[in-house]
Amino acid sequence: MKKTIRAFAPATVANVSCGFDILGFAIDELGDQVEVSLSETPGLKVVKIEGDGGRLPYEAEKNTCTVAIQAMLDHLGFTKGMEISLYKGLPLGSGMGSSAASAAAALVAANALLGYPFDKKQLVNFAIEAERIACGAAHADNVAPSLLGGFVLIRDYEPLDVIKLPVPKGLYCTLLHPHLELNTSDSRSVLRTQISLKDSTIQSGNIAGLIAGLFQEDYNLISRSLKDVIAEPTRALLIPGFYELREAIQTIGALGSGISGSGPTIFTLSPSQAIAKEVGSAGKEVFKKIGLDVDVYISEVNDRGAYVI
Amino acid sequence: MKKTIRAFAPATVANVSCGFDILGFAIDELGDQVEVSLSETPGLKVVKIEGDGGRLPYEAEKNTCTVAIQAMLDHLGFTKGMEISLYKGLPLGSGMGSSAASAAAALVAANALLGYPFDKKQLVNFAIEAERIACGAAHADNVAPSLLGGFVLIRDYEPLDVIKLPVPKGLYCTLLHPHLELNTSDSRSVLRTQISLKDSTIQSGNIAGLIAGLFQEDYNLISRSLKDVIAEPTRALLIPGFYELREAIQTIGALGSGISGSGPTIFTLSPSQAIAKEVGSAGKEVFKKIGLDVDVYISEVNDRGAYVI
Numbered sequence: 001m002k003k004t005i006r007a008f009a010p011a012t013v014a015n016v017s018c019g020f021d022i023l024g025f026a027i028d029e030l031g032d033q034v035e036v037s038l039s040e041t042p043g044l045k046v047v048k049i050e051g052d053g054g055r056l057p058y059e060a061e062k063n064t065c066t067v068a069i070q071a072m073l074d075h076l077g078f079t080k081g082m083e084i085s086l087y088k089g090l091p092l093g094s095g096m097g098s099s100a101a102s103a104a105a106a107l108v109a110a111n112a113l114l115g116y117p118f119d120k121k122q123l124v125n126f127a128i129e130a131e132r133i134a135c136g137a138a139h140a141d142n143v144a145p146s147l148l149g150g151f152v153l154i155r156d157y158e159p160l161d162v163i164k165l166p167v168p169k170g171l172y173c174t175l176l177h178p179h180l181e182l183n184t185s186d187s188r189s190v191l192r193t194q195i196s197l198k199d200s201t202i203q204s205g206n207i208a209g210l211i212a213g214l215f216q217e218d219y220n221l222i223s224r225s226l227k228d229v230i231a232e233p234t235r236a237l238l239i240p241g242f243y244e245l246r247e248a249i250q251t252i253g254a255l256g257s258g259i260s261g262s263g264p265t266i267f268t269l270s271p272s273q274a275i276a277k278e279v280g281s282a283g284k285e286v287f288k289k290i291g292l293d294v295d296v297y298i299s300e301v302n303d304r305g306a307y308v309i
Numbered sequence: 310m311k312k313t314i315r316a317f318a319p320a321t322v323a324n325v326s327c328g329f330d331i332l333g334f335a336i337d338e339l340g341d342q343v344e345v346s347l348s349e350t351p352g353l354k355v356v357k358i359e360g361d362g363g364r365l366p367y368e369a370e371k372n373t374c375t376v377a378i379q380a381m382l383d384h385l386g387f388t389k390g391m392e393i394s395l396y397k398g399l400p401l402g403s404g405m406g407s408s409a410a411s412a413a414a415a416l417v418a419a420n421a422l423l424g425y426p427f428d429k430k431q432l433v434n435f436a437i438e439a440e441r442i443a444c445g446a447a448h449a450d451n452v453a454p455s456l457l458g459g460f461v462l463i464r465d466y467e468p469l470d471v472i473k474l475p476v477p478k479g480l481y482c483t484l485l486h487p488h489l490e491l492n493t494s495d496s497r498s499v500l501r502t503q504i505s506l507k508d509s510t511i512q513s514g515n516i517a518g519l520i521a522g523l524f525q526e527d528y529n530l531i532s533r534s535l536k537d538v539i540a541e542p543t544r545a546l547l548i549p550g551f552y553e554l555r556e557a558i559q560t561i562g563a564l565g566s567g568i569s570g571s572g573p574t575i576f577t578l579s580p581s582q583a584i585a586k587e588v589g590s591a592g593k594e595v596f597k598k599i600g601l602d603v604d605v606y607i608s609e610v611n612d613r614g615a616y617v618i
Contacts, residue, residue: 153518200504204329205462212462221464
């Protein structure tokens, strides 16, 4: 019987507030699964995609699973073939790292199939090749946390410098995914290309505070630091309900909120599951009022990352 | 006999590379001393200043010691008088936090004289009033590390949010103070007021990496993160020898270098005293070649801050 390995990779939040473009974290349970097996014929072949509503490509040079695995195989000089099945658990284009989860799950499964030639940190290098295809930029702030779990800092890209950060105990995330289409190029085009020295300094102070808060397990400091003065002021305008939600959760005890990736999903961090649930209820109310359907996911911040099932 | 209390406060490095405007650290040994005693007559009076070459003002509303103490006494509603003697150990206008050390020593002495109504973190609020007089801006990135010791993050000013960070064991600093006058307003005027989004993101990644490196005691990460793409590229042009020094220390094993405060002093961080000394020797050579006298100070990063002698 053909050896088959199946892996799971979680959803992720990138652009974590003041960590715009450099910080992401992973979610529990919600994610994609990929099954990989060796094939008699050379080359990579996507044999099945489920849960995507028919929107994802089967072509090996366009599918994030195969692009990621191909980058790994090229590095190894491996020439045999593989068959890949993708089971999407994540909605597409939601800002929850959908393409990243597929690439991460594919790599973890293929890596296991080959006897673990790489550790998970090394796999990030191959996963960003898939992001280049899926998003037009080889960004790592979704794939790295999806692979490694926890909070992950991308300090630099030249060369890639990925730093796993500690996750304070009991830190929960509420994801609110309003049903609206957000054009990624719109999200990018509203970003200012020049920012004031003052805003840049404020952003630096807040990311420094957030990192210190994660190490010190200081929820109050994390909360004070969860402020994005660079991307959020313009991007939030594209997301109805964003500021209404922030106001609604002010008295609940959540630590802060922000845009997940480039949206439209909004993330909120909370110091307990109970508060994370209250945030979810408050969020449903907010989006009900403005007439938008919303999916709510509540999860502990996932410190494990992608794994073989 | 009149009760007299004498305190010491150390020199500090502010604008620590990627921590421009938000991060400072304290040095050992080098610093100012201030002696404070209660007086029969109301008001604050500077009775002695030594070591300043006659350049510092005796007027209570202009001297950083008295301005700082006055801010504290106003807060307490204290109306008796004090006499203050200042013993400068720090050169003026060198970028080593000279005015901050005077204010910090004055506050620690006066606070002790009054039976410790405040902890050192609270004293930062009074010390920045002295910086407002001395530097024209109420910045805290010298006074906070001079008071508290170690690396100190100033996350925000509204309200003031001061976070003490850990100091990795065996971290040494070499300060090179070339004998040249640098006009503070020149140092400020060469700063760009608009920053590209890319540079701002790079700076954020580096300060996040530096904070993580301090917590993880990861010298390699600290070294990779010690890069300032915002202030240094323009300010370094005002400091002859800056890039020559960086080149000279590349093979010695130092972690990185930067402008101390707004210069002209250059700081270098090293993972041992031996390397810090080698940096000092290399620095002397560099400045000898370009015909500038230089003072060299080598010190462990001081985790103690200001104290009563």
